Amino acid sequence: MNKASCIVYIVDDDPSVRRSLSLLLMSDGYQVASIGSAEELLELELEDYTGEGCIILDIFMDGKSGLELQEEINQKFNRLPIIYISGQGDIPMSVQAMKKGAVNFLEKPVNDLELLNAVEEAIVISRREHTEQQETEKVKKLLNSLTAREYEIYCLLITGMLNKQIAGKLNITEHTVKLHRGKITEKLGVKSVAELVKLAQKINL
Amino acid sequence: MIEARKIILICMLILLVNPFVFSEETRQNKNILILFSFVPSTPAYRVITEGIRTSLTRAYGDGFNLHMEYLETERYPKGEYPKERFELYNEKYKDIRLDLLICVGIGIIEPVKKNACGIILNLPAITIDFDLSEYGFYQELNLNDRTAVIGMKLNIMSTLNTALSLLPDVRSVYFISGISSADRMYLNVTRAIADKFDKHREYTFITDISMDDVLRMVRKLPDSSIIVIPGFNMDSKGVQYYNPESIRLISQAANAPVFSYSDMGFGDGTVGGYILSFNNIGLLAGETALKILHGTNPAEIIITEKDIYNYLFDWRELKRWGLVGSKRIPEGSMIRFEDVSFFQTYRLIITIGILFLVLQSLLILNLVRLYRKQKLFTRRLIDSENKFRDLVREDRVLRLGQLTASLSHELNQPLTAILSTAQAGLRFIESKRMDPSLMKEILENIVEDDKRTASILSSIRGMMKLEKREKERVNLNALIEEIINIYQSETMVKKINLNIKLTDQPVYIFADRIQIQQVILNFFTNATQAIENIKAIDRTVVISENVNNDFVTVSVRDYGQGFEESLKDKIFQPFISSKKEGLGIGLAISSAIIDDHQGKIWAENMPGGGAMFSFSLKII
Numbered sequence: 001m002n003k004a005s006c007i008v009y010i011v012d013d014d015p016s017v018r019r020s021l022s023l024l025l026m027s028d029g030y031q032v033a034s035i036g037s038a039e040e041l042l043e044l045e046l047e048d049y050t051g052e053g054c055i056i057l058d059i060f061m062d063g064k065s066g067l068e069l070q071e072e073i074n075q076k077f078n079r080l081p082i083i084y085i086s087g088q089g090d091i092p093m094s095v096q097a098m099k100k101g102a103v104n105f106l107e108k109p110v111n112d113l114e115l116l117n118a119v120e121e122a123i124v125i126s127r128r129e130h131t132e133q134q135e136t137e138k139v140k141k142l143l144n145s146l147t148a149r150e151y152e153i154y155c156l157l158i159t160g161m162l163n164k165q166i167a168g169k170l171n172i173t174e175h176t177v178k179l180h181r182g183k184i185t186e187k188l189g190v191k192s193v194a195e196l197v198k199l200a201q202k203i204n205l
Numbered sequence: 206m207i208e209a210r211k212i213i214l215i216c217m218l219i220l221l222v223n224p225f226v227f228s229e230e231t232r233q234n235k236n237i238l239i240l241f242s243f244v245p246s247t248p249a250y251r252v253i254t255e256g257i258r259t260s261l262t263r264a265y266g267d268g269f270n271l272h273m274e275y276l277e278t279e280r281y282p283k284g285e286y287p288k289e290r291f292e293l294y295n296e297k298y299k300d301i302r303l304d305l306l307i308c309v310g311i312g313i314i315e316p317v318k319k320n321a322c323g324i325i326l327n328l329p330a331i332t333i334d335f336d337l338s339e340y341g342f343y344q345e346l347n348l349n350d351r352t353a354v355i356g357m358k359l360n361i362m363s364t365l366n367t368a369l370s371l372l373p374d375v376r377s378v379y380f381i382s383g384i385s386s387a388d389r390m391y392l393n394v395t396r397a398i399a400d401k402f403d404k405h406r407e408y409t410f411i412t413d414i415s416m417d418d419v420l421r422m423v424r425k426l427p428d429s430s431i432i433v434i435p436g437f438n439m440d441s442k443g444v445q446y447y448n449p450e451s452i453r454l455i456s457q458a459a460n461a462p463v464f465s466y467s468d469m470g471f472g473d474g475t476v477g478g479y480i481l482s483f484n485n486i487g488l489l490a491g492e493t494a495l496k497i498l499h500g501t502n503p504a505e506i507i508i509t510e511k512d513i514y515n516y517l518f519d520w521r522e523l524k525r526w527g528l529v530g531s532k533r534i535p536e537g538s539m540i541r542f543e544d545v546s547f548f549q550t551y552r553l554i555i556t557i558g559i560l561f562l563v564l565q566s567l568l569i570l571n572l573v574r575l576y577r578k579q580k581l582f583t584r585r586l587i588d589s590e591n592k593f594r595d596l597v598r599e600d601r602v603l604r605l606g607q608l609t610a611s612l613s614h615e616l617n618q619p620l621t622a623i624l625s626t627a628q629a630g631l632r633f634i635e636s637k638r639m640d641p642s643l644m645k646e647i648l649e650n651i652v653e654d655d656k657r658t659a660s661i662l663s664s665i666r667g668m669m670k671l672e673k674r675e676k677e678r679v680n681l682n683a684l685i686e687e688i689i690n691i692y693q694s695e696t697m698v699k700k701i702n703l704n705i706k707l708t709d710q711p712v713y714i715f716a717d718r719i720q721i722q723q724v725i726l727n728f729f730t731n732a733t734q735a736i737e738n739i740k741a742i743d744r745t746v747v748i749s750e751n752v753n754n755d756f757v758t759v760s761v762r763d764y765g766q767g768f769e770e771s772l773k774d775k776i777f778q779p780f781i782s783s784k785k786e787g788l789g790i791g792l793a794i795s796s797a798i799i800d801d802h803q804g805k806i807w808a809e810n811m812p813g814g815g816a817m818f819s820f821s822l823k824i825i
């Protein structure tokens with residue numbers, strides 16, 4: 001895993017905490033962005049963002065808390081995993097945080113291994129999601145390359161219908177169906193119907 | 206001749222015993238000779254003598270002499286009285302100028318007139334004797350033509366009727382009489398009018414009887430009887446009694462009321478009634494004597510006899526016979542020896558005493574009530590005080606809880622930072638990526654965070670000092686001056702101009718000296734930091750003290766930038782600070798202190814720039 005390609009966003013209103021966590025994560029080889037508040041995080045410009053990484057968010061901060069702004073953060077950061085840290089962690093709050101999609105909830109003072117493991121887990125999740133997203137995008141692109149007729153036939157194919165049945169349903173000749181099917185497999189780069197179905201599953205068709 | 210010698214001897218004896226008789230003074234004194242027919246110690250005579258003496262004393266004080274002689278006519282039959290006696294008197298009184306002769310006694314005039322000679326016979330005289338002419342007994346009452354006669358009448362009928370009208374149901378009247386000449390006289394005059402007595406009753410005359418027999422008899426008299434004792438001076442055995450004495454004996458034994466004609470025996474057992482008063486006779490004789498001594502012709506003096514009778518009753522006897530308050534007691538009667546009860550005698554004192562006791566009891570009751578009330582109130586007070594203490598304790602626990610939460614957060618931050626920084630350092634070393642500048646940065650970070658932790662802890666210590674302190678009367682001015690002394694060195698170093706505006710008169714408050722100083726010092730520190738931070742142009746800190754009614758306000762003002770208006774309400778909460786350094790705990794502590802002193806604390810941004818922090822406390 002290339003840690004350098006991951007960005008860890010550290011959001012805490014206490015500069016010394018921010019600084020120390022940055023140092024810790026840097027010592028493990030991560031790229032770090034140190035941010036003073038949740039609002040600042042939302043205003044951040046994402047230039048070299050690779051989609052791999054995570055957010056470490058202090059629950060209690062001046063201004064709006066991380067929990068309050070989680071929806072917006074999720075949206076902006078494409079569901080980038082969030083690790084909450086808190087000086088006064090309690091169960092209801094952690095439950096609420098996890099429900100909203102936090103991947104972890106750590107109490108200050110946090111031990112290095114605990115934090116680094118959490119970050120690593122979060123990054124694995126982010127990376128997996130990132131890969132999946134990329135695949136979905138690819139499939140979507142491929143499916144988009146099909147013509148309307150081809151897409152129609154594709155949709156019927158993955159339901160398990162035979163060429164003859166499709167032809168009957170669409171009022172075309174079985175030969176025409178075969179031609180379209182050849183085009184589809186060509187465009188999507190698959191050989192069997194089983195592979196066609198797999199693709200459809202990836203984009204939840 | 207032997208008699209003559211005796212007389213001389215007696216005279217000499219008198220001279221020896223009574224030398225004043227011949228003194229110069231006695232020449233001016235009035236000399237009165239009283240001749241009694243019987244020994245002067247006879248009760249009636251004593252009463253008469255006393256009356257005379259009383260009257261004369263009123264007029265002359267000590268300026269008179271009463272000379273007394275008695276003739277014992279009882280012993281000597283009439284007319285055979287020894288003339289030598291009078292010769293002796295003449296001899297005895299020859300050097301004394303006698304002014305008056307008073308003759309007292311039944312039938313006294315006859316022997317005197319017969320036997321007396323010389324001066325005695327020619328003296329102005331007063332006769333005191335019974336005038337019994339109405340009963341048919343005549344006797345001589347005038348000694349000479351210069352005699353005033355007090356002729357006592359025996360109003361036996363009136364006396365008897367008064368007694369009987371008091372006791373109308375009486376059926377038997379017993380006249381019990383002695384045998385002395387006086388007794389016989391009384392009895393005889395009584396018998397003489399016996400035929401005039403009320404015929405419905407039985408009248409029994411008893412005389413010539415021994416006292417023992419009398420007493421035996423009077424014990425068993427029939428019901429509805431009364432006893433009348435005209436006179437009982439000697440019983441049949443020749444035993445002499447004086448009237449009061451015999452009456453006392455008879456009255457004590459008798460089962461019937463006892464009456465008599467005179468006040469002899471009154472107070473000794475007679476009921477009383479319309480009776481002859483020997484005391485009044487004495488007074489009358491005295492007054493008559495005075496008239497004579499003042500030159501009035503005795504023969505011209507008219508004696509009114511009604512003065513010598515009284516309606517007089519003995520209360521004890523009335524009570525004994527159930528006659529107290531009887532309507533048959535004549536109006537205007539004098540009632541003597543009334544047994545006034547203890548209550549009647551001391552009515553006022555008793556009333557006051559009872560009133561006092563009642564008031565005292567009420568007072569004690571009230572005190573007891575008040576005491577109970579007070580106990581109840583005290584208990585309630587203690588209860589409410591305990592409740593208040595509990596509340597304060599709860600409040601303190603609550604505040605401490607909040608504080609602990611805040612503090613744990615505050616401490617967590619630097620601890621987290623230290624931990625993470627140190628662990629980062631270790632990792633850099635392990636991965637051999639550590640270079641000196643990074644090492645320096647890491648260590649500096651750790652040092653800084655550690656200092657921050659220490660400062661939090663010292664703030665906590667300051668906060669803990671708030672607990673448990675005794676308040677006292679404090680001179681606020683002196684307190685502020687002490688603080689200024691402490692603060693002055695800092696102002697000099699930091700080139701701060703301190704402007705002090707304290708009141709002229711000392712102001713006293715009830716406070717914890719150290720805590721109030723802590724508050725003021727905190728104000729000073731804030732002001733100093735405000736000046737330092739902003740690099741203010743006007744480096745002045747003003748401390749002022751203002752008295753308004755019962756309150757004193759102490760304010761510390763600076764000319765810095767002031768505080769954010771949004772913080773105004775929160776500025777006294779813990780960990781709220783507009784400063785980069787510091788915890789924002791100082792003003793919170795100050796607020797807690799002033800709260801604890803029931804005072805007010807506030808902050809304001811001043812129009813001329815800068816902030817002013819103030820607190821006000823009640824003056825005592």
